[in-house]
Amino acid sequence: MINKLKIGIVGCGAIGTSLAKAIVSNFANQAELTALYDIKENRASYLAKKLKARTVVCCSLEHLIEKTNLVIEAADAGSCLSIAKRVLRKGRDIIIMSVGGIIDHVKQLETLAERKNAHIYIPSGAICGVDSLKAVSHNKVKKIILTTRKNPRSFKDTEYIRKRGIRLDKIKRDTVLFSGNARQAIRLFPQNINVAATLSIAGIGRSKTRVKIVASPMVKRNIHEVYIESDAGKISSRVENLLHPHNPRTSFLAVLSAIAVLRQILRPLKVGT
Numbered sequence: 001m002i003n004k005l006k007i008g009i010v011g012c013g014a015i016g017t018s019l020a021k022a023i024v025s026n027f028a029n030q031a032e033l034t035a036l037y038d039i040k041e042n043r044a045s046y047l048a049k050k051l052k053a054r055t056v057v058c059c060s061l062e063h064l065i066e067k068t069n070l071v072i073e074a075a076d077a078g079s080c081l082s083i084a085k086r087v088l089r090k091g092r093d094i095i096i097m098s099v100g101g102i103i104d105h106v107k108q109l110e111t112l113a114e115r116k117n118a119h120i121y122i123p124s125g126a127i128c129g130v131d132s133l134k135a136v137s138h139n140k141v142k143k144i145i146l147t148t149r150k151n152p153r154s155f156k157d158t159e160y161i162r163k164r165g166i167r168l169d170k171i172k173r174d175t176v177l178f179s180g181n182a183r184q185a186i187r188l189f190p191q192n193i194n195v196a197a198t199l200s201i202a203g204i205g206r207s208k209t210r211v212k213i214v215a216s217p218m219v220k221r222n223i224h225e226v227y228i229e230s231d232a233g234k235i236s237s238r239v240e241n242l243l244h245p246h247n248p249r250t251s252f253l254a255v256l257s258a259i260a261v262l263r264q265i266l267r268p269l270k271v272g273t
């Protein structure tokens with residue numbers, strides 16, 4: 001009998017809940033969802049009850065780490081770095097969803113992971129094109145432009161919007177909220193721009209990756225367009241994401257991409273770059 005991978009989820013919101021259900025229903029032969037943790041304890045208990053699995057609701061991150069080999073971070077950009085460090089220091093692998101929260105510290109986390117013989121997985125999230133970007137990055141990448149288009153309500157509670165006095169409810173046509181590099185975009189839109197962080201890590205870094213963020217009242221979906229110019233040619237991709245039913249800020253594809261990463265970890269056949 002094979003040893004099942006023990007997985008713990010930190011953050012039992014939209015993504016955490018979907019991933020928990022997928023682990024229990026789709027990977028039962030290879031993995032066990034051993035632990036859940038959420039700062040709002042009732043969310044973890046509610047999810048554990050719904051799953052009807054032998055999953056322990058943990059009272060702290062440390063408690064969860066003790067019970068797992070692989071931790072999935074699906075919490076929040078503000079706490080992601082601290083979660084990742086604590087997980088890696090204990091030699092556990094981690095899948096990181098709140099990529100915007102670790103972007104300034106990727107090298108540091110990689111060194112820590114290397115030292116502890118652990119792994120960091122960053123799913124492609126709500127974009128496509130990361131596979132080819134990884135491939136062309138072996139040679140020279142000249143340009144990467146990400147254009148993100150979302151309904152204005154997706155930017156609610158963003159400090160940048162508040163500080164500038166932008167009235168999201170008054171936006172009646174496509175409005176560019178931001179144009180600059182990924183470094184600035186990630187700082188200003190940490191919850192909205194995980195994809196910029198992922199692209200930067202996979203490609204040419206935060207300073208060289210260009211980002212445009214557009215508030216578009218006509219769109220109901222989160223749209224991400226990626227344009228790459230490289231030695232191997234020009235690559236364009238566009239995704240019209242359906243929103244997660246429990247969190248309109250989150251694209252459903254982000255959940256599916258994390259499930260695909262889990263499949264790569266758990267199953268012997270690995271497809272794609």
Ligand SMILES: NC(=O)c1ccc[n+]([C@@H]2O[C@H](COP(=O)([O-])OP(=O)(O)OC[C@H]3O[C@@H](n4cnc5c(N)ncnc54)[C@H](O)[C@@H]3O)[C@@H](O)[C@H]2O)c1
Nearest residue numbers: 011013014015038039074075076079098125126194250254
């Ligand atoms: N990589 C991507 O493409 C991508 C796409 C969408 C969302 N995300 C990110 O994934 C994260 C989760 O998204 P979601 O839609 O599930 O959000 P959500 O708000 O639905 O759920 C987050 C959960 O995490 C809990 N939480 C917050 N801080 C915590 C902490 N320090 N410890 C434990 N639990 C904590 C909250 O109580 C909540 O239950 C967010 O940071 C989001 O920005 C990434």
